[in-house]
Amino acid sequence: MYIDPNRYTSRPTGDRIPQEFAIYDRLEALDLPFVRVDHDHADTIEICQSVEAVLGSEICKNLFLCNRQQTQFYLLMMPGSKPFKTKFLSAQLNCARLSFADAGHMAQYLQTVPGSVSALELLFDVDHRVQLVIDRALMRSEYISGHPGISTSTIQLRREDFLKFTASTGHEPVYVDLPDADV
Numbered sequence: 001m002y003i004d005p006n007r008y009t010s011r012p013t014g015d016r017i018p019q020e021f022a023i024y025d026r027l028e029a030l031d032l033p034f035v036r037v038d039h040d041h042a043d044t045i046e047i048c049q050s051v052e053a054v055l056g057s058e059i060c061k062n063l064f065l066c067n068r069q070q071t072q073f074y075l076l077m078m079p080g081s082k083p084f085k086t087k088f089l090s091a092q093l094n095c096a097r098l099s100f101a102d103a104g105h106m107a108q109y110l111q112t113v114p115g116s117v118s119a120l121e122l123l124f125d126v127d128h129r130v131q132l133v134i135d136r137a138l139m140r141s142e143y144i145s146g147h148p149g150i151s152t153s154t155i156q157l158r159r160e161d162f163l164k165f166t167a168s169t170g171h172e173p174v175y176v177d178l179p180d181a182d183v
Helices: 016-031 046-055 085-094 103-110 119-124 138-139 161-166
Strands: 035-038 059-066 073-079 099-100 130-135 145-146 154-156 174-176
Touching: 016 085, 016 130, 016 145, 016 154, 016 161, 046 059, 046 154, 059 103, 059 145, 073 119, 073 138, 085 099, 119 130, 119 145, 119 161, 130 138, 138 174, 145 161, 154 161, 154 174
Parallel strands: 073 130, 130 174
Antiparallel strands: 035 154, 059 073, 059 099, 145 154
């Protein structure tokens, strides 16, 4: 897998998808500094570990979830090294049965595809159909990273700047405490 060893602090030029440029537009409008690393598609947390070496920080896991009726949608952010166990999250959200939401809902609400989802795409959820959910353990990190609309780049933001970005989209996070691997 190709990973550009350079760290960029500006938007990319060239042929990129409109969603990616919309995210950079918002970052610039909010005057939020970021670091960008370009790479081949990195659509699993295992592949993203190679990108982490260039960024110098852990990349979080982003999961797009829904209830059984597909009427409530959640974007869960958690440390990449933590396993996801739905029963612990379901209990904290008072949601009987969570599962992975389908690609159609992801495209409809977040304008992205599986493997590319991050909280940066909440910019496109103007009707606020998706609830942002963050594992508190992630908030201990100095940086939070995510793909800007497509998994061929990764953006690193300071935690405080990330929260400014999500606040600008009108998405207030719900915080949860997910167990580590030994539970």
